[in-house]
Amino acid sequence: MGRYGDPIDPMAWEKALKSFQRVLASGGRLYFSVPIGRINKVCFNAHRVYTPQIIIDTLNDMDIIEMSYVNGFDTVTCIERIDDVVYTHEKNLDSIPDILNNGTTGLFEFRKK
Template sequence: MYKKFIKKFFLNPIKSIINKYYKYIFFYYKFYKKIPLLKDNRFQCNWKDLHPCLSDATATTGFDFHYIYHTAWAIRQIKNFSPQKHIDIGSSLYFITALSAYIHVDFYDYRPVKITLSNLNSQKGDLLSLDFDSNSIESLSCMHVIEHIGLERYGDSFDPQGDIKAISELKRVVKSDGRLFIVVPMGEVSRIQYNAHRIYSYELFTSYFYEFKINKFSFINDSGNFIEFASPHDTYNQKYGCGCFELQKKS
């Protein structure tokens, strides 16, 4: 009985802690041994400045498949379109800052961002009530945004139809023959993962854009593969892919 008590309440917890933190224990031991070499009169090297990064020694560099691919895709598509100016509603800051390197970008977000860069103008905007005339915008993007509208994730009000209202506003402001670059989570089945996002089927999402033709559809599947020239079939058997659309408003 005594041995079982010792094992359960002392040995097992200690073993668990060692298994969990052995990398850190080994790290601190190695650091102690290397202090004389690190102190070479160029830098200070103190225990208080330790900043262990123990999960970065991977065989390949990891990345977020959705955000790396869809932003690279959009920049290429907009470059090919070559508008005079581009307007973005709430997309990735990495996207708008990179895009502004070669084209003027007006960026609008419900939570405005304070970024100071040439060719980039940032303002507060409400996707449910855009302050633009109808049929006035040549080039517009809204990527990985509408799936969140009305689900309260970012402090917005609850509205189950928020995404449809946002889509209506985007469609309203694009001019004839203008382009709308839009990205949403996409899978075989339309579903809501409250309060994170909606996931659309290809058929449901495209049904909202009968006034537009699809110039290009690309897809990032569940395995992280980027399919530049995708078809609806590529979304089948997928749970959380990423659909990238270049849409052109019909005259």
């Protein structure tokens, strides 16, 4: 986003995720966190906020294992894979706090196919 003198590249986030996906071995795990919210947006000169689905869609060679978000000192599970079946907890996804549209901390676990 040009914040540290680097060139401005609106798609750098996607390139970084694709790079993680590319170098990970088959069956390897990827754990990371990003700001999430109900809408995708850029918080000018600070960070981006992502919907969970755009992260999942971008990592198309990966299986989602779990997605949750931080709520105070706890986490709220929104998506989880149990015995190779993906369960989506719509109520929890709908309750992602936007905190004035700046998002909250989303936690992701993926496995390379």
